[in-house]
């Protein structure tokens with residue numbers, strides 16, 4: 001059996017825990033009309049387990065930008081820090097929305113490093129967020 005296999009019951013549990021949205025950029029399945037991917041917090045390439053503790057939801061974009069990264073540079077403190085962990089850390093303690101609601105601002109070393117490493121404000125998502133904000137669908141209030 002592949003070590004990547006996630007039982008249907010565990011998929012359901014994680015999807016509920018993550019509230020059907022990306023743990024990094026908070027984009028929801030209802031906004032993009034697609035299911036989120038199961039993301040290994042510690043990548044398989046770094047011997048991360050396919051277990052509840054090591055899985056969360058991520059959008060395809062964040063998952064691909066994260067790839068096998070676990071740490072990244074926080075330019076403000078000039079230190080290599082762990083990326084934000086959506087299972088064990090609270091989003092609002094590490095990020096906040098810009099005043100216009102379109103950009104994710106890192107407010108901790110983990111948050112700042114993750115904004116850069118996962119390209120959380122890439123040009124494509126910014127266009128989408130501006131549209132979502134213009135009709136009142138974004139940013140999420142929680």
Ligand SMILES: [Zn+2]
Pocket residue numbers: 022023024025026027058059060061062063
């Ligand atoms: Zn995302």
